[in-house]
Structure formats: structure tokens, C-alpha cells
Amino acid sequence: MExxxxxxxxxxxxxxxxxxxxxxxxxxxxxxxxxxxxxxxQNHPCYSEDAHHYFARMHVAxxxxxxIQCHYCNRKYDCANESRPGVVSELxxxxxxxxxxxxxxxxxxxxxxxxIAGPGDPLANPERTFATFRMLTEQAxxxxxxxxxxxxxxxxxxxxxxxxxxxxxxxxxxxxDAEIGAQIYPWIFWKNRRIKGKKGAQILIDQQQKGLxxxxxxxxxxxxxxxMIPGINDQHLAEVSKIVKSKGAFLHNVMPLIAEAEHGxxxxxxxxRGPSPDELMDLQEACSGDMNMMRHCRQCRADAVGLLGxxxxxxxxxxxxxxxxxxxxxxxxxRKQVHEGILSDMEEKRAAQAAKSKPKVPAGTRPVLMAVAxxxxxxxxxxxxxxxxxxxxxxxxxxxxxxxxxxxxxxxSGDSTCGEAESALARTIRSLExxxxxxxxxxxxxxxxxxxxxxxxxxxxxxxENIEDAVMAVYLEMLAAGKLAEEPEKKxxxxx
Amino acid sequence: xxxxxxESCVNCWACLPVCPTEAIYEAKPHFLIDAKKCxxxxxxxxxxxxxxxxxxxxxxxxxxxxxxxxxxxxxxxxPERMAQAMAELAAH
Numbered sequence: 143m144e145x146x147x148x149x150x151x152x153x154x155x156x157x158x159x160x161x162x163x164x165x166x167x168x169x170x171x172x173x174x175x176x177x178x179x180x181x182x183x184q185n186h187p188c189y190s191e192d193a194h195h196y197f198a199r200m201h202v203a204x205x206x207x208x209x210i211q212c213h214y215c216n217r218k219y220d221c222a223n224e225s226r227p228g229v230v231s232e233l234x235x236x237x238x239x240x241x242x243x244x245x246x247x248x249x250x251x252x253x254x255x256x257x258i259a260g261p262g263d264p265l266a267n268p269e270r271t272f273a274t275f276r277m278l279t280e281q282a283x284x285x286x287x288x289x290x291x292x293x294x295x296x297x298x299x300x301x302x303x304x305x306x307x308x309x310x311x312x313x314x315x316x317x318x319d320a321e322i323g324a325q326i327y328p329w330i331f332w333k334n335r336r337i338k339g340k341k342g343a344q345i346l347i348d349q350q351q352k353g354l355x356x357x358x359x360x361x362x363x364x365x366x367x368x369x370m371i372p373g374i375n376d377q378h379l380a381e382v383s384k385i386v387k388s389k390g391a392f393l394h395n396v397m398p399l400i401a402e403a404e405h406g407x408x409x410x411x412x413x414x415r416g417p418s419p420d421e422l423m424d425l426q427e428a429c430s431g432d433m434n435m436m437r438h439c440r441q442c443r444a445d446a447v448g449l450l451g452x453x454x455x456x457x458x459x460x461x462x463x464x465x466x467x468x469x470x471x472x473x474x475x476x477r478k479q480v481h482e483g484i485l486s487d488m489e490e491k492r493a494a495q496a497a498k499s500k501p502k503v504p505a506g507t508r509p510v511l512m513a514v515a516x517x518x519x520x521x522x523x524x525x526x527x528x529x530x531x532x533x534x535x536x537x538x539x540x541x542x543x544x545x546x547x548x549x550x551x552x553x554x555s556g557d558s559t560c561g562e563a564e565s566a567l568a569r570t571i572r573s574l575e576x577x578x579x580x581x582x583x584x585x586x587x588x589x590x591x592x593x594x595x596x597x598x599x600x601x602x603x604x605x606x607e608n609i610e611d612a613v614m615a616v617y618l619e620m621l622a623a624g625k626l627a628e629e630p631e632k633k634x635x636x637x638x
Numbered sequence: 639x640x641x642x643x644x645e646s647c648v649n650c651w652a653c654l655p656v657c658p659t660e661a662i663y664e665a666k667p668h669f670l671i672d673a674k675k676c677x678x679x680x681x682x683x684x685x686x687x688x689x690x691x692x693x694x695x696x697x698x699x700x701x702x703x704x705x706x707x708x709x710x711x712x713x714x715x716x717p718e719r720m721a722q723a724m725a726e727l728a729a730h
Contacts, residue, residue, distance in 0.1 A: 206649070206650050206651040206652075207650055207651040207652035207654075207655070207691075208650065208652060208693065209652070209691065211693055211712060211713070213713075213714070217648055217650050217693040217694065218648050218694070233649075262650060262651070262652070266652070267651070267655075269655075328712065328713065328714045329712065331652075331656075331690060331691040334656075334683050334684075334685070334687060334690070335684070335685055335690055336685070336690040336691065403723045403726070403727060404727050406720075408713050408714055408715050410723075411715050411719060411720055411723045412715065412719065
């Protein structure tokens with residue numbers, strides 16, 4: 143997966159990053175959370191939209207075994223998080239994982255979080271997983287530890303998790319209904335037997351819910367991940383969101399199904415489609431009334447290293463880390479300074495943003511989606527043609543809010559227009575469906591014309607400006623031009 | 639009497655910790671079962687543990703050389719559908 147590198151790698155670069163409110167000025171915001179939770183997540187990129195512009199995470203692939211089968215996963219190619227099927231992760235021993243973690247921590251001081259997320263289920267490999275956590279707690283106490291699980295073995299692991307000083311757990315919960323579960327999970331391995339169908343799904347659901355309650359009772363923060371599978375659980379996830387929130391989960395991350403025949407997964411081979419960007423966004427909106435939603439997930443690999451959306455794993459292969467000399471005490475001192483610098487910078491930006499006067503847009507004015515090409519630092523600083531993903535923002539009378547990111551090399555959503563004949567440019571434009579403007583630093587003639595034909599206004603006038611300010615400026619221009627009085631024009635601009 | 643792991647094994651480790659007689663060991667290019675130690679779980683469990691957790695159809699054979707988990711039994715993908723999808727991909 144080649145995604146834009148959002149940071150530069152020197153601590154000074156941490157001064158960039160996007161402003162606090164650029165990434166959603168609603169309840170999604172980490173600064174709306176209670177203080178004790180905000181304290182815990184303000185430097186966790188997977189739990190705080192704000193933090194993910196500044197802080198990095200890494201996963202170590204120490205947990206190969208799995209105790210369930212999901213229809214979106216094929217163990218031959220790792221799990222669905224694997225963005226490049228066929229590329230097999232380097233499986234690490236706990237000792238190798240600790241060495242790698244410390245090498246990354248010393249090289250990328252913004253790396254605050256070490257997660258174990260597979261490639262199987264971490265809690266189905268308790269010895270390897272907990273050995274890694276124990277060593278890290280002792281040797282690298284400044285690194286936050288977290289774990290992702292399908293939940294089947296969660297209740298029996300809660301005690302050990304709390305001992306290992308883990309304060310963030312992600313549970314993948316795709317359903318609370320065994321009928322639906324049977325269409326997602328063909329079998330589980332439970333009490334020495336393989337249990338198929340609805341019976342297996344019911345056990346998994348019960349274990350997930352029990353594990354969630356036990357974690358919350360221990361004061362461990364829980365994020366719930368759900369895979370949105372059109373026609374299977376899409377109508378059901380808003381209910382899941384309500385239930386997990388009522389049990390104390392603090393964040394819900396609804397992700398799109400990735401299903402391609404070449405992955406060899408059940409859904410891929412059977413032609414199950416993933417959701418379109420619009421469908422995903424609608425569901426996230428539907429859930430957001432009840433729950434804090436995570437919208438910046440990049441569905442990373444079980445061995446990803448770096449900021450979300452980048453992967454620096456190739457810099458830390460076993461042979462490379464073997465050659466590194468790490469003075470962790472010195473690294474820890476340096477990391478502390480970098481983290482303090484970033485946090486005070488974030489605080490400053492939050493305060494500056496809060497002090498800004500709110501633009502005057504009449505209540506009831508319709509919201510507008512805009513796509514932004516950026517390499518980070520909260521600036522419109524990327525050429526349209528260089529963007530490998532676009533950030534989607536919504537402008538409304540309430541302000542500017544981050545909604546999602548869309549890859550330009552979109553996974554096929556399965557509709558009939560998708561085929562080999564479609565050019566990369568046409569695919570990119572299709573991925574921007576629903577947006578009314580694209581803000582970028584520069585753009586060529588060909589895409590300009592095609593965007594206009596698609597009813598999307600190209601805009602290069604705000605190069606190097608703050609994203610949020612530019613999105614609002616364009617929104618105000620649209621308002622002044624009377625474009626917000628009517629519904630968005632669709633594909634009527636061919637001759638404009 | 640022993641089970642056998644064959645080359646379609648993907649080295650996912652799931653079987654190793656569940657074997658009651660420690661008959662399974664890591665090897666290259668794939669995990670193997672020590673036939674002298676394997677009891678097919680008789681006397682320990684109703685079902686062979688490795689075959690009950692293995693996610694790969696056809697990777698574990700019984701003493702007659704038959705797949706413990708035949709094609710389609712675990713993923714739910716009908717074998718002909720899988721063959722058709724793979725043929726379409728190969729044609730691309």
C-alpha cells in the first residue's frame with residue numbers, strides 16, 4: 143500500500159499536523175471527551191482523530207493463530223487488514239518483537255503506541271502476546287500497549303490484560319444477532335471443538351459482550367470495530383453502536399468490507415460487494431447520534447509501522463534492526479521532549495481554533511462535502527494528480543468537520559462501471575462522488591475538465607492555506623453565489 | 639495411527655498449542671506431526687484437536703490419507719465456485 147507520508151521524520155516536523163478542529167468539531171472530537179479519557183487517548187493515533195496527525199503507532203506480528211473463521215479473511219494471505227494480499231508478514235518471536243519496538247521507538251520518537259493485532263487473534267496466542275507485553279512493560283515503559291481481538295477468548299484474558307498495564311483494547315463486533323453472525327462467521331473453535339453456524343456465532347457474540355463489560359469494569363478503554371457488509375449487517379450496525387455504547391465502549395469504528403476474488407475469501411469469491419464511500423459515510427452518520435465515531439481508520443496491516451496511512455515497516459526488518467545499536471534510556475529522554483513539544487503544540491492550536499470567530503452561515507443552509515489533497519501539516523499542499531488519497535471534509539453552518547479519507551486506488555465497490563477499461567483518472571473522480579469541490583495546490587487541464595463534467599468544482603486558489611479555513615472560504619463563496627439555495631448540480635457542468 | 643500435515647499448510651500455528659500429546663512441531667516448509675506421538679486425540683478429546691482448529695481445507699489428512707476437512711467444509715465456498723473464480727483470475 144502506497145499512501146502519502148503524512149509526517150516528516152524529524153521531531154521538528156511535529157510542529158506541522160492539522161489543527162484540532164479540522165478533524166471534526168462535533169462530538170467526534172477528542173477534546174469533547176471526559177478529561178480522564180482525553181488524557182489517555184490524546185497521544186493515541188487510533189483513538190484520537192487529532193492525535194493521528196502527530197503520533198505514530200506500530201503493530202508487531204507475534205500472534206499467528208486464530209480461533210475463529212471470518213468470511214472476509216483468508217488465513218493463506220493473513221487477514222483482511224492485509225492491504226496487499228499475498229504479501230506474508232514476517233512473523234516475530236516475542237524477543238524479536240521487543241527489539242523491533244525499541245528500534246522503532248528510538249528512530250521515530252512520535253511512535254507512542256505498540257499494538258498486537260495479529261495476523262491471527264492475539265488472545266488465541268496468549269503466551270506469545272503476553273510475553274511481548276511483559277517485556278515491553280519492563281524495558282520500554284513509555285510505550286502505550288494495546289491489543290485487538292475478535293473477543294472469543296477475551297473474558298479469560300481480562301485479568302492478564304489489566305496486569306500487563308494495557309489500557310486500550312479493540313474488539314471487532316460485527317453483530318449482536320446470531321442469525322447475522324452465522325452469515326459472517328462460519329465456525330469457531332471453542333472448548334476443544336469446532337462449532338459451526340448459528341451456535342458458534344452465539345457463543346462468539348456472548349463472549350464479546352461479556353468481555354466488553356469486564357474490560358469496562360476494569361477501567362480499560364474499549365474501542366469497537368465493525369466491518370460494514372452490505373446486505374448482511376449494514377442495517378444492524380446502528381443497533382450494535384447503541385448497545386456497545388450503553389455497555390461503556392467509548393469509540394466505534396465502522397470500516398468498509400474489503401472483498402476481492404483474488405483474496406480467496408468467502409465474500410471475495412462469492413461476489414459480496416463492499417460499501418460505497420457514500421454508504422459508509424451515511425452509516426457512520428447514523429451511528430454518530432449515539433456514539434463517538436472513528437473516521438480516520440486506514441485498516442492497516444498487522445505489522446504496520448508509522449503514522450496511520452504510512453508504512454515504514456521496510457526500514458525495520460529483522461536484519462536491519464540487528465544492525466542497530468539502541469540506547470533506550472537516551473531514546474526515552476528524547477521521546478519525552480518530543481511528546482511534550484507535540485502536546486503543547488496541539489494545545490496551542492486547539493486554543494487558537496477555539497478563539498476564532500464562527501463564520502456567519504444561516505442555520506439550515508445545506509452542508510457541502512469537499513475533497514482535499516494534502517500531505518499533512520493541515521495545509522492544502524498537494525497536486526491533484528499526486529494525491530493517493532483525499533481527505534473529505536464537510537462544511538455546514540456548524541463549521542468544518544473531517545468526514546473520511548478516500549483512496550484514489552479504491553477497492554472495487556462492485557458496480558458495473560468498474561472494469562479494466564476505466565482509467566485511473568476516471569476511478570479517482572468516481573471515488574470523489576458526493577463531493578462538490580476539490581481543493582488542491584495545482585491541477586492539470588485534463589482532470590479539471592473531467593471534474594467539471596462530473597459536477598465537482600476544481601479549486602487551486604487556496605494552495606498552502608489551512609484546510610479548514612479554505613474549506614470554509616469556499617463554502618462562503620458558494621453561499622454568496624447562491625449555490626447553497628439549491629441541491630447540488632449533478633453532471634450538468636459538461637459545457638460550463 | 640496418526641494424522642499428517644501436508645504442503646497446503648500455511649504455518650499459522652493454530653494447531654501446535656492445542657495438541658494434547660505435543661506431536662506437532664514447527665518445520666520447513668510447513669509444520670509436521672510426529673507420527674510416533676500422534677494419538678489422533680483418542681482418549682483425550684472427542685475430536686482431533688489440530689483438525690478442529692485448522693483453517694485450511696485439505697491440509698490435514700487422516701491415516702487413510704483422506705482430508706479431515708474436505709474442500710468447502712470450512713470456508714463454505716463451494717469447490718466449483720472457487721475453481722471458477724480462480725480460472726477467471728488466471729484468465730485476466
